[in-house]
Amino acid sequence: MSDRRAARRAEQLREEINGHDYRYYVLDEPAVPDAEYDRLMKELREIESAHPELVTADSPTQRVSGVASPGFAEVRHVIPMLSLNNGFTEEDLADFDRKVRERLESEGPIDYSATPKLDGLAISVLFRDGVYTRAATRGDGVTGEDVTANVATIRSVPRKLRGRPPAVLEVRGEVFLPYAGFEKMNRDAVARGDKQYVNPRNAASGSLRQLDPKITAQRPLDLNFYELGVVEGGAVPERHSELAGWLNSLGLRTGNENRRVRGVEGCLEYYRDIGARRLKLPFQIDGVVYKVDRRADQEKLGFVSRAPRWALAHKYPADEEMTLLEGVVFNVGRTGALTPAAKLKPVFVGGVTVSNATLHNMDEVARKGFRIGDTVVVRRAGDVIPEVVRYLPEKRPEDSREILMPANCPVCGSPVTRLEDQAVYKCTGGVLKCRAQRAEWIMHFAGRRALDIEGLGEKLIEQLVADETVTSPADLFDIDAKSLAERERMGEKSAQNVVDAITKSKKTTLPRLLYALGIPQVGESTAMALAQQFGTVEKLGVASPALIEETPDVGPIVARSVYEFFQSDLAQSVVARLKASGVTYEPISTEGRESLPLAGLAFVITGTLAGIQREPAEDALRELGAKVSGSVSKKTSYLVVGADAGSKRAKAQQLGVPILDEAALEMILKTKRPPPPA
Numbered sequence: 052m053s054d055r056r057a058a059r060r061a062e063q064l065r066e067e068i069n070g071h072d073y074r075y076y077v078l079d080e081p082a083v084p085d086a087e088y089d090r091l092m093k094e095l096r097e098i099e100s101a102h103p104e105l106v107t108a109d110s111p112t113q114r115v116s117g118v119a120s121p122g123f124a125e126v127r128h129v130i131p132m133l134s135l136n137n138g139f140t141e142e143d144l145a146d147f148d149r150k151v152r153e154r155l156e157s158e159g160p161i162d163y164s165a166t167p168k169l170d171g172l173a174i175s176v177l178f179r180d181g182v183y184t185r186a187a188t189r190g191d192g193v194t195g196e197d198v199t200a201n202v203a204t205i206r207s208v209p210r211k212l213r214g215r216p217p218a219v220l221e222v223r224g225e226v227f228l229p230y231a232g233f234e235k236m237n238r239d240a241v242a243r244g245d246k247q248y249v250n251p252r253n254a255a256s257g258s259l260r261q262l263d264p265k266i267t268a269q270r271p272l273d274l275n276f277y278e279l280g281v282v283e284g285g286a287v288p289e290r291h292s293e294l295a296g297w298l299n300s301l302g303l304r305t306g307n308e309n310r311r312v313r314g315v316e317g318c319l320e321y322y323r324d325i326g327a328r329r330l331k332l333p334f335q336i337d338g339v340v341y342k343v344d345r346r347a348d349q350e351k352l353g354f355v356s357r358a359p360r361w362a363l364a365h366k367y368p369a370d371e372e373m374t375l376l377e378g379v380v381f382n383v384g385r386t387g388a389l390t391p392a393a394k395l396k397p398v399f400v401g402g403v404t405v406s407n408a409t410l411h412n413m414d415e416v417a418r419k420g421f422r423i424g425d426t427v428v429v430r431r432a433g434d435v436i437p438e439v440v441r442y443l444p445e446k447r448p449e450d451s452r453e454i455l456m457p458a459n460c461p462v463c464g465s466p467v468t469r470l471e472d473q474a475v476y477k478c479t480g481g482v483l484k485c486r487a488q489r490a491e492w493i494m495h496f497a498g499r500r501a502l503d504i505e506g507l508g509e510k511l512i513e514q515l516v517a518d519e520t521v522t523s524p525a526d527l528f529d530i531d532a533k534s535l536a537e538r539e540r541m542g543e544k545s546a547q548n549v550v551d552a553i554t555k556s557k558k559t560t561l562p563r564l565l566y567a568l569g570i571p572q573v574g575e576s577t578a579m580a581l582a583q584q585f586g587t588v589e590k591l592g593v594a595s596p597a598l599i600e601e602t603p604d605v606g607p608i609v610a611r612s613v614y615e616f617f618q619s620d621l622a623q624s625v626v627a628r629l630k631a632s633g634v635t636y637e638p639i640s641t642e643g644r645e646s647l648p649l650a651g652l653a654f655v656i657t658g659t660l661a662g663i664q665r666e667p668a669e670d671a672l673r674e675l676g677a678k679v680s681g682s683v684s685k686k687t688s689y690l691v692v693g694a695d696a697g698s699k700r701a702k703a704q705q706l707g708v709p710i711l712d713e714a715a716l717e718m719i720l721k722t723k724r725p726p727p728p729a
């Protein structure tokens with residue numbers, strides 16, 4: 052790059068970064084994802100290191116980001132609150148370790164103290180003679196804001212330390228908002244008609260920096276300590292890995308994921324371990340921090356500009372990125388529902404390249420205000436389906452376009468209607484006209500929880516439906532291996548495997564078969580209830596709506612839907628042909644279920660369970676006679692919550708439904724008894 056261009060670009064970057072800092076630190080309203088901010092900083096640092104004469108004293112690279120906002124008294128940090136250098140790859144880590152070893156002239160591997168990198172805001176808390184005296188935000192690293200009254204409202208911050216603390220003890224740590232508290236805050240915000248917070252860190256920052264500590268007190272903030280500031284009149288541990296135990300003994304929280312590790316290998320093992328559990332942790336982290344364990348070594352290593360040489364923040368791949376919303380397509384589901392999906396300019400996020408993301412429904416699109424052409428923030432956390440979170444108003448182009456529901460089905464051309472009072476738009480073609488609905492129907496029929504036909508995947512089903520080899524589930528049983536093998540990308544062996552799997556699926560159970568038929572409104576639990584009530588498809592097929600309604604937990608709407616399904620010519624022919632093809636199910640014993648230990652109880656499971664997978668847990672509960680459903684209602688007997696439980700927990704609390712944790716669930720499954728009354 053020419054000197055002139057480098058100078059111009061550096062100036063541009065500084066201006067942009069300063070703008071982002073202002074929005075992030077002062078307004079608590081970040082404009083861009085962290086990953087984008089990191090890139091801008093990296094580019095500026097690279098330009099400055101290639102052209103050192105361009106470095107200005109006020110460049111964002113020369114200071115710790117942040118500013119103290121007016122309204123709070125200023126606090127000067129006697130020991131500046133600095134930042135951490137970031138590493139993203141194993142090479143970055145190896146580089147860091149090599150430099151540490153060189154500077155320490157160490158022969159063997161280095162001991163590091165490793166901790167999760169909480170994504171909150173840094174805070175300094177001062178205790179004099181063991182008494183809580185003052186708390187301050189980081190601010191620009193040298194001058195922070197006095198938030199003594201606010202931090203005092205955080206329950207895990209003691210008023211008085213235990214044991215024998217030094218006369219002056221300044222501890223530093225991270226104020227954060229656990230996910231559960233964050234979700235609650237956003238639910239409350241929605242209820243009040245206020246704007247939601249973008250992420251837990253923002254919500255934490257906004258909560259702490261309230262001029263009225265009464266507001267802070269209502270926010271479920273937490274604090275973990277990880278570092279020391281000024282200490283006078285007392286000895287401190289020689290190793291960082293002993294710091295946590297020492298702070299705990301004084302009554303200060305440090306979190307319980309701190310470990311001492313050895314060398315690069317040890318660091319990586321820790322990084323992977325935390326990474327695997329990252330999304331199950333009750334709080335947001337964006338990486339792990341390694342610190343040279345010996346305090347004496349830390350002192351030898353010292354600092355450069357804004358960060359210590361003895362520490363590294365090893366970040367996980369960003370789970371939020373920005374990209375372009377290039378278009379919207381509408382997918383047609385089994386019941387004809389049209390759901391909008393974003394076509395994105397491919398972007399690497401959460402460890403994979405994403406080019407499609409769900410937009411949920413048109414109400415959501417309207418609420419979020421997306422338009423085609425927008426620059427949007429895409430989020431992909433763990434294995435969760437990628438989502439478009441928000442758009443950046445300042446990047447909206449002049450020619451952005453509104454997202455419109457088409458008047459006709461994009462697949463079959465039938466008119467699209469909106470169901471009254473619902474966010475759902477539907478293709479009116481039905482499975483007879485609409486190829487997309489047909490394919491979804493077959494997919495559902497072959498699915499794991501239905502007839503479980505292995506090897507009959509989406510691609511193959513789409514082909515079979517497209518050339519009309521298959522127009523209903525019954526056609527599957529007429530497929531022969533020879534004609535299947537003649538297809539593209541199908542070997543003889545895999546064709547035979549598919550046919551074998553289809554044959555094997557003929558032996559099934561009545562609940563599976565009823566579920567597989569894809570009767571509108573009939574999920575797994577209803578299929579189970581209907582199977583128990585009627586015992587055969589034939590009996591259900593001729594039942595009147597009134598008779599169907601006698602099934603436990605089946606109301607008039609579901610009863611009518613079941614009745615209408617079996618009245619249709621299509622259903623009747625499918626059922627007859629399935630039977631003729633040899634689809635059979637074990638006779639179901641309808642007696643004796645009332646005497647099962649969990650008979651009459653209805654369970655809902657939400658959130659991630661750590662020990663047992665959700666589906667086997669649900670099956671085990673059903674086997675004990677319980678009903679298991681997906682949504683909490685007045686009829687729910689118990690809600691079982693795992694990690695990251697969201698709105699269902701709130702609903703249960705509202706309705707007074709008892710809440711069980713995973714341990715209680717395990718106990719039920721082990722003892723085969725309902726939980727004892729609370």
Ligand code: IVH
Pocket residue numbers: 132133134135136166167168169170171172173189225277278340359362364
């Ligand atoms: S130590 C001199 N330790 O990350 C070292 N910081 O990027 C300065 N953070 O401002 C900080 N977990 O808000 C340290 N275990 C940890 C941390 C941590 C999270 C945050 C903190 C800091 C930022 C630096």
